[in-house]
Structure formats: structure tokens, C-alpha cells
Amino acid sequence: MVRAELGGAGVLFSIDTETGFDRIVLIDAAWGLGENVVQGAVDPDEYEVFKPLLDDPTLGPIVGKKRGAKTVKMVCSRSRMQPTRNVRTSEAERGAWVLQDQEILKLARWACLIETHYGCAMDMEWAKDGETNETFIVQARPA
Numbered sequence: 737m738v739r740a741e742l743g744g745a746g747v748l749f750s751i752d753t754e755t756g757f758d759r760i761v762l763i764d765a766a767w768g769l770g771e772n773v774v775q776g777a778v779d780p781d782e783y784e785v786f787k788p789l790l791d792d793p794t795l796g797p798i799v800g801k802k803r804g805a806k807t808v809k810m811v812c813s814r815s816r817m818q819p820t821r822n823v824r825t826s827e828a829e830r831g832a833w834v835l836q837d838q839e840i841l842k843l844a845r846w847a848c849l850i851e852t853h854y855g856c857a858m859d860m861e862w863a864k865d866g867e868t869n870e871t872f873i874v875q876a877r878p879a
């Protein structure tokens with residue numbers, strides 16, 4: 737089981753969803769389970785990556801970063817009636833980036849691979865296991 741509530745999660749788009757610009761990967765990230773990001777219930781960190789430069793490891797294609805407020809995170813609950821719950825994030829969590837640069841680039845590269853595989857712009861969800869720090873794509877669908 738992925739323990740994303742201890743790590744982070746979010747969404748990943750292989751295009752700029754507002755403009756349709758297809759040379760950018762957009763990543764949204766928050767602490768805890770990804771449902772808050774998907775539902776728009778939290779102000780996530782946002783990252784922009786310029787796709788044409790991803791193949792060159794000597795370049796830094798991260799072209800934008802915006803730290804979100806991330807005031808709450810969704811965690812697993814012990815209650816059968818309410819399997820998840822939101823808790824306030826700590827000051828340290830609110831002030832920290834959810835993803836490090838190497839994780840941003842890995843997710844952006846995965847987005848490009850998935851987009852190429854399916855032949856269209858994609859909307860994906862990802863999660864980072866809070867115990868192992870492994871990152872997973874947990875869902876992908878056309879954008």
C-alpha cells in the first residue's frame with residue numbers, strides 16, 4: 737500500500753491546461769493523499785517544466801515554481817465511517833516544497849512518456865510513498 741498521506745501527491749498535466757500550450761508539463765503537489773489537489777480543496781505547490789529540454793541532463797528545464805499554502809492534508813483515519821480526514825499541516829510543511837527538483841524532472845519525463853504512449857495530452861495523478869519515498873503514477877487519462 738502506498739502511504740501517500742505521509743508523503744505527497746497531486747496531479748500532472750502534459751500540457752498547459754489553461755492555454756493548451758503543449759511544450760510545458762504542469763505539476764501540482766500537496767502533502768498527504770491527492771484527493772485535496774484533485775478536488776481543488778488545497779492550494780498546492782505548482783511546478784512548470786519545459787518539455788523540449790528534458791532530454792538534456794545538463795540543462796535545467798524547470799521554468800516555474802510557486803509555493804502553495806498547503807494548509808491541510810488528507811490522511812487515513814482509523815474510522816470505518818470516515819476512512820480519510822483532513823488535518824492542518826505544520827508550519828514546516830507549509831513552508832517546504834513537496835517535491836525536490838529531481839522528483840519534478842522525473843514526473844515531467846514520465847508525463848512525456850505517457851503522452852507519447854497514448855498519443856494525446858494526458859491528465860495524470862501521482863503519489864509519493866511517505867515511507868519509502870518511491871513515486872508512482874496512479875492514474876492517467878486523456879486531458
